[in-house]
Structures are given as C-alpha cells and as structure tokens.
C-alpha cells in the first residue's frame with residue numbers, strides 16, 4: 001500500500017475535476033458549427049446563448065456553497081458521490097432537452113454538481129496527503145481540469161461532423177460516463193481520515209492513515225502523524241465552536257479566510273478564463289481562422305496539462321507555494337504586455353503578417369501553458385484546501401471556491417464586451433491585475449510548504465496546542481515556533 005495507493009486515490013477522485021474541465025464542451029455546442037443545435041432551438045440570440053452558458057457558473061456558485069455544509073455533515077467522500085450523482089442528472093437533462101428552459105435547468109443542476117466537486121475534491125485530496133506530497137496530490141485537481149478542457153475541445157471538434165440531433169446531445173451527455181465512474185469508484189475509496197477523527201471514528205481513521213501513508217519503514221512517522229491529527233482535532237473540538245462566523249472571529253482566522261479567498265480572486269484576475277473560454281476569439285483577432293484555431297487551442301491545452309504535471313510533481317513541494325505564484329504573476333503580466341503590443345501593431349482579423357501571428361499565438365501559450373499552469377492554476381486549489389483548521393475547513397474552503405465562481409462569472413460576462421469595445425487594450429487590464437497579484441502574494445501570503453494541516457495554526461499566527469508542541473520537540477519534527485505556544 002502506501003504511496004502508490006495514496007496517489008491512486010488522489011488521482012481517481014480527481015475525476016471530479018475532470019468533469020469541471022469537460023463541462024467546457026458547451027462553448028463548442030452553442031457555436032455556429034453545431035447547426036443541428038442551432039436549428040433545434042430556433043437559432044437562439046446572444047441573450048439566450050448567454051443564459052445557456054452562464055446559468056452553469058451560477059449553479060457552480062451554489063454547489064460550492066452547499067458543499068461546505070455537506071462535506072462537514074455527510075463527509076468528503078459522500079459529498080463527492082452526491083456531486084457525481086447530481087452531475088449525471090444535470091447531463092441527462094441537457095442531453096435530453098426538448099426546449100431552452102429544459103436545457104437551462106439541466107445547466108443549473110450540472111453547474112451545482114461541478115461547483116460542489118470543485119470545492120470538495122481538492123479538500124479530500126489534501127486531507128489524505130502526507131505534508132511533503134500535498135502539493136503534488138492536491139495539484140492533481142488542476143491537472144485533471146486541464147485534461148477535461150482538452151478532452152472537451154476534441155469532443156467538440158469531432159461532434160461537429162455528426163449529423164442530426166446527436167451532434168449536440170452526445171457531447172452534452174457524454175459526461176455521464178466519468179460521473180458514473182466517479183460515483184461507483186468512490187465506494188471503494190476511503191473516507192478522509194481527518195473527517196473520521198472528527199466524527200469520533202478513531203479506529204477506522206487509524207486504518208486509513210496506515211493504508212495511505214504506511215510502508216514497512218515509517219511506523220514511527222505514522223504514529224506521530226496520527227497522534228498530531230487526533231490531538232489537534234480533539235483540542236479544536238474542546239476549545240472552539242464551528243460557527244460560520246469563526247471564519248472571521250480572530251485576526252489569524254480572518255487572515256486565513258482573506259488569503260484563501262484572495263488566492264482564488266487573484267486566480268480569476270490573471271485573466272485565465274478570457275483565454276479558457278474565448279481563445280478562438282483571441283486567435284481570430286490575430287487574423288487566424290478555421291481549423292488552425294482549433295488545432296492551436298488543442299496544442300495549448302495539451303501543453304498546459306504537461307507543464308502542470310511536471311510542475312506539481314517536481315517543484316511544488318520543493319520550492320513552495322509563494323515563489324511560483326510571484327514568478328507566474330510577473331510572467332503573465334509580461335506575456336500579456338507583449339501580446340497587447342503585438343495586437344496593437346499587427347493585429348486585426350484581416351492581418352496576414354505570419355511572423356506577428358506566430359508570436360501572438362506563442363505569447364498566449366506562454367501565458368497559460370507556461371505561467372498559469374505552473375502558478376495560480378494548481379496552487380490556488382492546493383492553498384485553499386490546506387490553510388483552514390479542521391473544525392471549519394469545509395466552510396472555509398467553500399467560501400474560497402464561491403469567490404472563484406463569483407469572479408469567474410463576472411469576468412466571463414465582461415470579457416466579450418471588453419474585447420469588442422477596447423480590443424487589445426483589454427490585455428492591459430490583466431497586465432495590471434497580474435502585477436497587483438504578485439504584490440498581494442509577496443506581502444500577504446504565508447508559505448505553507450511541508451507543514452502538516454495541523455501545523456497551519458502556527459503558520460497563520462494562531463496558538464498551537466502544548467501537547468503537539470511537546471510531541472514535535474521530543475521527536476524533532478517540523479519547525480517549532482515557541483512564540484505561538486498557548
């Protein structure tokens with residue numbers, strides 16, 4: 001067991017994140033190439049199309065919020081299963097839609113499911129990970145989101161060639177398959193050991209920790225890890241409440257909440273969703289057209305998935321969370337500044353300057369596949385899932401994920417208007433927001449690399465419990481911050 005099992009559990013649960021990316025299929029379905037969709041729904045105008053696309057993100061917001069309550073009460077594992085079940089229902093409704101209202105209800109329900117999964121999957125991954133690998137295992141969320149987007153692009157491409165209503169019903173319904181796999185597969189995956197401890201199911205929790213982290217040589221580490229988990233959760237139960245208002249009740253708690261929401265807000269203000277949702281428009285503005293656009297989008301997606309996996313595997317747990325965020329933010333600001341300059345000088349739908357087109361495409365790819373995928377993409381999910389104490393972790397993570405979806409809706413509503421009205425100048429906005437992001441991270445975000453979830457109290461300036469401090473001193477593990485002793 002041990003490492004391989006731990007990895008397999010984290011990867012399998014990330015099917016929930018795959019569904020998140022795969023839900024991007026709607027972009028292709030509402031496009032003009034899907035003429036059977038267009039004619040079936042009576043050639044919907046931009047407002048209807050807007051409603052079809054964006055009710056989903058609204059559903060996501062409420063799904064993420066509900067997951068906060070669900071993950072504490074029915075547990076992380078059952079919340080993932082519920083998310084998978086609701087996703088099946090939402091997809092079935094969309095695929096079987098008979099009119100626009102039917103479709104919109106399906107979108108809302110599927111959105112609820114994806115919002116719920118987007119919050120609970122990284123939370124589950126972080127709670128089953130050992131501290132030194134938490135970046136990698138929780139970062140699998142972002143990896144699978146990128147794979148989902150990639151698959152959605154290619155399904156969208158292929159489905160255009162199907163004739164009849166299947167042209168849109170198949171791509172909208174196809175997500176039922178991974179959702180069903182997730183629902184069934186989760187039956188054999190363990191509960192989060194931390195949630196089990198919180199529920200008083202101590203013996204089960206011990207078995208899970210042993211299966212996840214145990215090998216023949218680390219008995220002592222497992223004992224200590226488990227003791228720390230038990231002690232911390234017991235202490236929290238005895239000394240703190242689990243009210244929602246705890247998220248801002250003390251300065252250290254407020255700091256956690258603001259940093260968690262902050263990382264998700266900053267992620268949205270990198271401008272990633274302008275690139276995720278409107279990439280074809282960005283390429284068209286450089287004078288590209290037809291199949292080339294789809295091919296480049298596919299290449300960009302594939303590169304993003306590759307850089308994400310390399311980054312989370314080799315770097316995230318070694319260099320920490322802050323340095324890649326700062327480098328990524330500056331890198332994205334520079335790429336977008338160059339992009340703005342290229343578009344200003346040589347852009348335009350009828351541009352034929354191939355050198356400028358190549359450079360323009362290259363900088364969009366550098367922006368997302370290089371800098372975003374090695375910074376805010378994976379780190380946002382890792383960070384929001386690791387900074388809260390157990391008693392309020394689910395609620396805290398839910399608030400952060402809601403901040404993500406709220407800003408997502410805002411930016412994806414504003415982007416088409418911005419791009420149409422101010423063209424390349426729109427990039428400048430994100431040059432500025434990325435620079436602000438770099439400063440925010442630099443000055444306000446503490447480093448969390450290598451700390452156990454129980455050690456986050458000390459990281460955020462909260463008190464840590466005397467017993468845990470003693471255990472750490474006796475066994476010489478981690479950095480002991482005497483100042484924070486109760």
Ligand SMILES: O[C@H]1[C@H](O)[C@@H](O)[C@H](O)[C@@H](O)[C@@H]1O
Nearest residue numbers: 145267272273276377404408
């Ligand atoms: O492309 C997605 C984006 O749509 C999300 O809003 C963001 O939070 C993810 O990290 C990213 O991978």
